[in-house]
Amino acid sequence: MPSVMLNQRVSKARRIVEFGLVKQMNKRAWLVPGSEGKQYLVTRRKGTNQFKCVLDCGSYGQQDCRGNSNGYICYHIVTAIIFAAQKAGRKVAFCESENDARLLSRLGGDLYKIHSGQGNGKLWVVVS
Secondary structure, three states, X not given: OOOHHHHHHHHHHHHHHHOOOOEEEEOOEEEEEOHHHOEEEXXXXXXXXXXXXXXXXXXXXXXXXXXXXXXXXXXXXXXXXXXXXXXXXXXXXXXXXXXXXXXXXOOOOEEEEEEEOOOOOEEEEEEO
């Protein structure tokens, strides 16, 4: 089962998508709003399920998203995954353990392991 922290990230991400606040840059890049008017660029490494999230600091460059530290995947990446799934007409569910995801995928759906490109964060996604 998802932890409270994962549930909070997923809930926040779903609200961002619901309000139409995500901008798709190309098939592997999304601009996702953050708190306090910040913008985050989420990218997916070609041919993998590895995602990276950086804070856009304008003319000052970019900084790695702090939400991808301590073994987590930030809500910006979760938002991009939800957005991409909905755009493809699919539904997505998130799990923190592979076992939970395998059990859920038995109900129908494809199982994916998502990796952070900035740390050791991971989670499993079931797309149906």
